[in-house]
Amino acid sequence: MSKILIIAEHDGSKLSQVTARCVTCAKHITGAEITIAVFASDPLAVAAAAAALAGVGKVVTITDPKHAHPLAAVLAPVVAKLAGDYTHVLGASTTFGKDLMPRVAALLGVAQISDVMSVEGPYRYKRPIYAGNAIVTVEAASDRKLVATVRSASFEAAPAGGSASITAVSVDAPTPAHTRFVSLSAATSDRPDLQSAQRVVSGGRALGSKENFQLIFNLADKLGAAVGASRAAVDAGYAPNELQVGQTGKIIAPELYVAIGISGAIQHLTGIKDARTIVAINKDGEAPIFEVADFGLVGDLFQIVPALEKGLAK
């Protein structure tokens, strides 16, 4: 039997969809008994959402004001202590999970499997390396705890329909004072969230300026889509960092991905390979983005994008 602990990801009030994707991953592990841990200053709403996910056996809450702004250095000793009763500890491979989980693994004295994309057995998993240009199957020792992060784009979100018990627990672990939260500047937007959106419109260096990048926002709004960007567009200041898609940005799997003025470097492609349908608009017919696009349109984006918008309005 596998006793699996999933670390919930949330913003203090809402459970992130990536946690529901971790649940689906965990369900593929034979004999999985799934517990979700919610660390928060006020965990009730998040815990209720976690308990409602189908397949979850139990939700445990750890209430502490210090978890209002989670810091890996503060959270990891608590998670490591809580992990005592479990065989597997999973988190999403978001910036939150990538910060926290390796610290937990090291405290437990075990290696970590990053970016699990499929479950081949309780101790056997597939994960991408080299920006997704190779896939490895790794096998972990079954007599040690297994710590892993889950590649969200590889798993559907677990549906609602569960009614797990919610239990408050207290964990006795040291609180280091050496790391302090100062501030978070989070973009607030009415647009869909890039990580979980069904449709995404992304712009690249070709947009040429922050003002021109507005074209991408306009088209996205027409489509009810989230906005993404290439690294070059973010580096140039056309779009904020949280919109970067790719190896070192967000890995996404929307139904529709529209890449506009993006060449298709491997570091970008690795972030979009799981999209159901990829559309590429680029004036260079030889651009590598066309190798992965389902539908390619060769031409000047400054003519095509307004025409697309008009066509959608009809």
Add this chain to the structure above:
Amino acid sequence: MRKILVGVKRVVDYNVRVRVKPDGSGVATDGVKMSVNPFDEIALEEALRLRERGEASEVVAVSIGPDDAQQQLRTALAMGADRAILVKTDRTLEPLTAAQALLAVVRKENPDIVIVGKQAIDDDAAQTGPMLAALWDRPQATFCSKLQIKGGTAVIVREVDAGLETIEVDLPAVISADLRLNEPRYVKLPDIMKAKKKPLDVIELATLGVSTDAGLKTVLTEAPKPRSKGIIVKDVGELLDALRKRGLVS
């Protein structure tokens, strides 16, 4: 004055499209261009700038890897590191082992700051920094895009999924460099000559008492499933028709 240790991993150059060996035993690296992991160049650049601003006095580049990793350490020395340490091993290591080896070096060197890359672009693990911080029992500041030193503390802006987070940590601490922390300098020819005279110490991994068995083994390496080839449409009208047929736009 402050000492900074920088992790420098030898990896396949980011421009190379790696190929999987037909027998599934790994990726082909024979004759392939090797470089300093791009994030480690950024890490080193930040360390050099701190030294140039008078906020550090010594920058030490550390690599764990084969003898050939001396090439990447020479590049680091040419960029401006004061000296280098190679922890020699011919095995491919898990990040846990790399972190344990780095810890052994940290114990000898007692740096005030360790800067690593946010991830190595070969294993894409993004683990070594946080693992080293945990083993060392010191703070970590991952995905750093801005770093400021103030006395015994560092203020770090982190690129997180939600936006930008600022945290403050006491030194010593481990920092992992993100893409937008800085733009690394180019190495000039005279610097390459000068680098040849800088000290580069070699230690055998075996002498550090670090176990190379991290409890994880790679059993198969495969090529990813390719996406099926798409089509080129001739105009916006045809594109919209195709998308409507798939029910993607109304």
